[in-house]
Amino acid sequence: MKRIIKHRLFWPIAALLVLIVINTIARPSFISVTVQGGQLYGPLIDILRNSAPLMLVALGMTIVIATRGIDLSVGAIMAVSGAVALTIIQGSPDPNGLGTVLIAIAAGVLVALVLGVWNGFLVSVVGIQPIIATLVLMLAGRGIALLITGGFITTINSEPYRFMAQGYVAGFPFAFYVSIAAVIVVALVERRTALGVLTEAVGINPEASRLAGVRSRGIIWAAYAVSGLLAGLAGILYSSNIMAADANAAGLYIELDAILAVVLGGTSLMGGKFTLAGTVVGVFTIQTLKSTITFLGVPPAVSPLFLAIVVVIVVLVQSHRVRAFAMTLGQAVRGRKTPTSTEVAS
Amino acid sequence: MPADTEVPPIVQMRGITIEFPGVKALAGVDFTLRGGEIHTLMGENGAGKSTLIKALTGVYPIDSGTITVGGRPREFRGTADAQSAGISTVYQEVNLCTNLTVGENVMLGHEVRTAGRINWAATHREAARHLENLGVRIDTRSMLAVHSIAIQQLVAISRAMVTDSTVLVLDEPTSSLDRSEVEQLFAVIRDLRDRGVAILFVTHFLDQVYEVSDRVTVLRNGTLVGEYPLSELPRATLISLMIGRELDDLAALSRSAVREVDRDAVPVFSAHDLGRKGVLEPADVTVFDGEVVGIAGLLGSGRTELVRLMYGADRADSGKVEVRGTPARITTPRHAIDHRIAFSSEDRRAEGIIGDLTTAENIVIGIQAKRGWLRKVSKAEQSAVVADYIDALGVRPADPNRLVRNLSGGNQQKVLLARWLATAPQLIILDEPTRGIDVGAKADIQRKVAELASQGLSVVFISSELEEVLRIAQRVVVMRDRRKIGELISHDIEVGDLIDFIAQDHVTAQLETPESVA
Numbered sequence: 047m048k049r050i051i052k053h054r055l056f057w058p059i060a061a062l063l064v065l066i067v068i069n070t071i072a073r074p075s076f077i078s079v080t081v082q083g084g085q086l087y088g089p090l091i092d093i094l095r096n097s098a099p100l101m102l103v104a105l106g107m108t109i110v111i112a113t114r115g116i117d118l119s120v121g122a123i124m125a126v127s128g129a130v131a132l133t134i135i136q137g138s139p140d141p142n143g144l145g146t147v148l149i150a151i152a153a154g155v156l157v158a159l160v161l162g163v164w165n166g167f168l169v170s171v172v173g174i175q176p177i178i179a180t181l182v183l184m185l186a187g188r189g190i191a192l193l194i195t196g197g198f199i200t201t202i203n204s205e206p207y208r209f210m211a212q213g214y215v216a217g218f219p220f221a222f223y224v225s226i227a228a229v230i231v232v233a234l235v236e237r238r239t240a241l242g243v244l245t246e247a248v249g250i251n252p253e254a255s256r257l258a259g260v261r262s263r264g265i266i267w268a269a270y271a272v273s274g275l276l277a278g279l280a281g282i283l284y285s286s287n288i289m290a291a292d293a294n295a296a297g298l299y300i301e302l303d304a305i306l307a308v309v310l311g312g313t314s315l316m317g318g319k320f321t322l323a324g325t326v327v328g329v330f331t332i333q334t335l336k337s338t339i340t341f342l343g344v345p346p347a348v349s350p351l352f353l354a355i356v357v358v359i360v361v362l363v364q365s366h367r368v369r370a371f372a373m374t375l376g377q378a379v380r381g382r383k384t385p386t387s388t389e390v391a392s
Numbered sequence: 393m394p395a396d397t398e399v400p401p402i403v404q405m406r407g408i409t410i411e412f413p414g415v416k417a418l419a420g421v422d423f424t425l426r427g428g429e430i431h432t433l434m435g436e437n438g439a440g441k442s443t444l445i446k447a448l449t450g451v452y453p454i455d456s457g458t459i460t461v462g463g464r465p466r467e468f469r470g471t472a473d474a475q476s477a478g479i480s481t482v483y484q485e486v487n488l489c490t491n492l493t494v495g496e497n498v499m500l501g502h503e504v505r506t507a508g509r510i511n512w513a514a515t516h517r518e519a520a521r522h523l524e525n526l527g528v529r530i531d532t533r534s535m536l537a538v539h540s541i542a543i544q545q546l547v548a549i550s551r552a553m554v555t556d557s558t559v560l561v562l563d564e565p566t567s568s569l570d571r572s573e574v575e576q577l578f579a580v581i582r583d584l585r586d587r588g589v590a591i592l593f594v595t596h597f598l599d600q601v602y603e604v605s606d607r608v609t610v611l612r613n614g615t616l617v618g619e620y621p622l623s624e625l626p627r628a629t630l631i632s633l634m635i636g637r638e639l640d641d642l643a644a645l646s647r648s649a650v651r652e653v654d655r656d657a658v659p660v661f662s663a664h665d666l667g668r669k670g671v672l673e674p675a676d677v678t679v680f681d682g683e684v685v686g687i688a689g690l691l692g693s694g695r696t697e698l699v700r701l702m703y704g705a706d707r708a709d710s711g712k713v714e715v716r717g718t719p720a721r722i723t724t725p726r727h728a729i730d731h732r733i734a735f736s737s738e739d740r741r742a743e744g745i746i747g748d749l750t751t752a753e754n755i756v757i758g759i760q761a762k763r764g765w766l767r768k769v770s771k772a773e774q775s776a777v778v779a780d781y782i783d784a785l786g787v788r789p790a791d792p793n794r795l796v797r798n799l800s801g802g803n804q805q806k807v808l809l810a811r812w813l814a815t816a817p818q819l820i821i822l823d824e825p826t827r828g829i830d831v832g833a834k835a836d837i838q839r840k841v842a843e844l845a846s847q848g849l850s851v852v853f854i855s856s857e858l859e860e861v862l863r864i865a866q867r868v869v870v871m872r873d874r875r876k877i878g879e880l881i882s883h884d885i886e887v888g889d890l891i892d893f894i895a896q897d898h899v900t901a902q903l904e905t906p907e908s909v910a
Contacts, residue, residue, distance in 0.1 A: 238768065239765050239766055239767075239768050240760045240764075240765045240766075240767070240768040240769070243749070243753055243757070243760070244757075244760065244761070244765050246746075246748070247746045247749060247753075247757055250746045250747060250748045250749065251742070251745070251746045251747065253742060253743050254737075254742070254743050254744055254745060254746050255746065255757075255761075256725060257703075257705055257725050257735060257737055257743055257744075258725075258746075258757050258758055258761050258811065259725055259726055259729040259758065259761035259762055259815075260757065260761040261726065261761070261764075265765070318748050319748055
């Protein structure tokens, strides 16, 4: 039991479970899953489906944060990749052709990768602070997207493209498979190669890593490139969901949700050690919260406040200090000797 | 004069026990500190010195035992409690606000107020008075950051005096000071002692202990060995009390330097006119196979700057480098590593260890960086390499999965040595590998260096302790004022000669060094 509590994913998972339980108590239908025509439906399935774009963005954000960086441009990159893909499909004679759609997706993701490489260049080669370097694209990216769409909201009709976000495979939403595949690929690349540990080394102590011979420039550069690529994929999912490229709304504020998901998962904003599994849990927590708002019928006007309060509570529950304080209080009430904090040694 | 035992103690710690998960850091330790004495706390790394200090300064809560300060039992729940009990601490890395002025730092929280508002003129006057008490005359309106570490420490001490501290804890204050700064610091603390302040001093420099201390308390493995008046304690006894074994190891090592080195062969590394404007005047360095080249010189003499240029940690703007007779371009650490040159920085924490990674990861990262990210060192290979080096260098605790930041300084140094040895270098540059670590680990590292050199590895060794340089190195490059002033064969000379050589104005005694310095 003690070992389970000590596991660093314990509190993030506990927070997620508590949220689900509260929802279920409020409306038992929350955990109901129904089968219609071989497809699963229900609030939980919606969470899996809707969390896909955030999952992709948060994965990239985790890697960037591990290098002591931050990527504010992910939302804007989503807008660009969606705009590129939809413009290609719209201009093509065969919008329903699988080939057209694949080319469009590839082009969108490739442009996003280029933008990520640009961010990485500014941070790792030019040496601009990450928050400023990525702010450039955060502001300029939506302008680029508007240029691509000619200032309009591009809408299309393309069944294969619609399938990305709205299709089902073996009962589950296709978007869910995309996000899980991304998690697996990123996890394999980070942990099966040495990229993960080298990234952590650079995040923990850049100068020591440099002197130890770690090519930190390449590692930091790669982190932003990956973040851009994943944001591009997220942009495809987002635009597929609404079948439109909306340069102003696509991925709006998603960078903040992604940063929050990373932190909720237990990766420190100071960089260094990162946990992809934690980020996955963090993403589900945020998405569950968002459905809670709609599900419980919280009025839209107060929903940001509701979200903020819940986030503060979740963060507090996960804080070592607050928990230690609560335990001290609990024991003081019961009149026992104050335990010595074991935190000091670690 | 040393205080008598009859003087009522200011601090009494009895039966102090502190446990961390899996380790008893302190087991029933007694410690007594009297007014008007300079008391040194000694012990190897891991003996419990820092834990005891942290208990006294309120950083760690104690599991059992009592702390009495000024006759009153105290329970410290934080550093603020200890400070209000009159205990001030000056750390090696000064914990002041470098972005404030000297005066603001001295008087912080005790500013002179007139009608409820801070009277800055009076505050600075007051700060200047406190500083002057310590013999420090600097502009109190200057930023703290512009002053040397030595001055910053004196500012920290003045601050302690402003808060009416009766106990002053100096935690390795001299580690980054040069000789004259140490003198100045000692003059100040002797003066404070004579005014009745109780001073707890922690250092690794034996000379300084004997120079300034009245009494010493020795700890070993978290237990108290004893308390001794220093005048009755010969050095050899003190050292053996600390490490709990005789100094055979160190004695056997003495002058491993005598071994002959073939200097007619092609050198492993040679640099001609290696320099950088404003950092180091062009200097020549040659290292042969199996040779230990010491670099001697005071802090700031250019010794660190020289090796950083050799490794490419900083970029040289003049000079030619050859590795085994072939011209080489070394402008980044990667270039040096590709030429199988390794470098361990003097700043272990900032430039050496990667604190949040484990011992194993810290050791393997050198190999990993060399291979690139695609070819990960396998689990099996990692555990084999790590187990070998933990064993060969005696890393304690011998747990490869412990975070390296939780290891003592000496063990961190061993981990760094392991990291580099694992990459199979032909030349290893060690900048102050024994600074701030205990006698036992020091002997381990010296022995390892001598052993590696006898197996053919070339070593460049920097140390502030000239004895150590002479003991380990066959040849000594002497630096002063950011330039090389000569070279000596170490078995020809004694420490005194080396000091003379560093101190003299015109270099006459030179050996195979081309540039004569006027």
